[in-house]
Amino acid sequence: MIIKKNIPSLLLEKFKKAPNSKSIGWIEQNKIKTITTKEYYETISHIILSLENEGLASEEKISILADTSHIWHFYDLASLSLNAVVVPIYPTYISSEILFILNHSESNMLVLDSEIQFKKILEIKEKLPNLKTIIALTDIDESLLEDARKNFKVISHSHCLLQGKSILDKKPERVEELINCVQDESLASIIYTSGTTGAPKGATIRHSAFWAMLDNVKLTLSTNIDGSDRSLTFLPLSHVLGRSDSMLHLALGLETIYAESIERLVDNIGLSRPTIMISVPRIFEKIYSKVKSNIQSEGMIKQKAFVWAEKVSNEYFSYLDSDQSPPTTIIMARALAFKTVYSKIYERFGGKIRFFVSGGAPLSVDIIKFLRNANLTILEGYGLTETIAPCCLNPIMKQIPGTVGFPLGDTQFRFASDGEILIKSTALFSEYYKNDVETKNAFEDGWFKTGDIGELTSEGYLKITDRKKDIIITSGGKNVAPQKIENLMKGRLNVAHFMVIGDKRKFLTAIVGIEKESFLPYLDQLGLKTNCTIEEIANNQHVRDMISTEIEEVNSRLAKFETIKKFYIAPIEFTPESGMITASLKLKKKELLKRFDKDIDAMYN
DSSP states (O other), X not given: XXXXXXXXXXXXXXHHHOTTSEEEEEEETTEEEEEEHHHHHHHHHHXXXXXXXXXXXXXXXXXXXXXXXXXXXXXXXXXHHTTOEEEEEXXXXXXXXXXXXXXXXXXXXXXXXXXXXXXXXXXXXGGOSSOOEEEESSOOOHHXXXXXXXXXXXXXXXXXXXXXXXXXXXXXXXXXXXXXXXXXTSEEEEEEOOOSSSSOOXXXXXXXXXXXXXXXXXXXXXXXXXXXXXXXXXXXXXXXXXXXXXXXXXXXOOEEEEOSOSTTHHHHHHHHOOSEEEEOHHHHHHHHHHHHHHHHTSOHHHXXXXXXXXXXXXXXXXXXXXXXXXXXXXXXXXXXXXXXXXXXXXXHTTSOOOEXXXXXXXXXXXXXXXXXXXXXXXXXXXXXXXGTEEEEEOOSSXXXXXXXXXXXXTOXXXXXXXXXXXXXXXXXXXXXXXXXXXXXXXXXXXXXXEEEEEEEOTTSXXXXXXXXXXXXEOTXXXXXXXXXXXXHHTTOTTOSEEEEEOTTSSSEEEEEEOOHHHHXXXXXXXXXXXXXXXXXXXXXXXXXXXXXXXXXXXXXXXXXXXXXXXEEEOSSOOOTTTTSBOTTSOBOHHHHHHHTHHHHHHHHO
């Protein structure tokens, strides 16, 4: 029997083997709605046949501009089943960014989910020669529809479902025919990098590569995940990590629940009680900051109890990290610390979590240890858009904080002479779409050049030390890895973002990004009003003193040439809309340097 290595074949196999099994669900108005694999397959079948009827042909491009939801996932699998190419677009992108991706990818069809996105398309409607059809997942104001219909055919999600059902009734065998026509080496998706330095590059990913990614994860985690597990999905499906998360249930058999929104995440976790979750560091950083803030507002007795619990728990795990058995006294103290302090944090996550997977950026060691003390195991991993997210992961049996574990499945890596990590795997992108120069630059003798600098620990775990292009060389000739310093600042109570500066300079400085939310409990003490601006907070001397204290604490853990001598607090919040961070929450360092050039120069004068 020939094993087909594509995503639609996994969908078909799951439907045939276990039609009544749990498949996916979603949260609406504080209630979980779930469907069986049979219902899941039928719904996708309706969309497949409707899209085909509306003209989406094999190898044509369909873009999805929408927030994460089960419906986003339905259109993804339906399009892949037609051998079409899915092009995700971040919903935070502005019109000009959307214009570039739609035209560069030559998308014929677009799925969007709100009037906000609809209006963005109307702004650029005269500049989209390839786009023919728009599918609206929600109701759109009639005046906007009339305007759009001058340029495009506009249909609704409900229309697609009804149309597809009607076709399926007449052609019950058509969906399986289409799925069987999908070739393993067919192009499945073009995922555009969020572009920290310039125009986004479109990484082309074939069906066989998506399949290989799932197979690599399955080889690593299949003994630890089964049909009794439930994951909660909330990451942007426009990001490769969120997209990979959305497909895991096809390979591992677990149930996937889609969260309402990132704003409702904590409540959704409590309601859905997942056993597994994939997240990005910023979520853990916010949780850590929130807990620390709550502890600081408690009385002295509770603060001392937390300090004691943290001390004994860290001591307990230090024995385990060294492959030693803790003394009985430490075991008993650790049990008491969990019962009296950390169990409350564990229950806040639904009380069933077995492990988190963290990826997309490095996670602070302090945060990993804090969560571990609450029995919240973090499997920190590593991957890029080009590696289809996960290519390395800490094992369940033993995690080493500050590392990204071992290669998944058939992934191999080696180091270039300058320490750059080179990767070879079947789970790898093919090329950058319409960009031969960047494609050629991305490979060396068949090995993908990640752009990350790394090293191996004594136990063989991979450790990422920095981005190759981010290495700072001071005017005194010292090589500084800014990521090391920036990671130490993550999770600090008053710091949302931290960027180290110092290339060709005498010493290091930093730009600090803050969020108003972090200071709300202290506004009275800071002498600020509830309706104060982020600029007023940034210019407040007490705030500056608070951040200075946090920087000094980090400086005490660094070599003298790595210490931050001065810092500037940015008077704006760093959001994708402000242009200071990407849609995947990474700092746009070139934009920051340009935006705050005078403020940076002032720190050196």
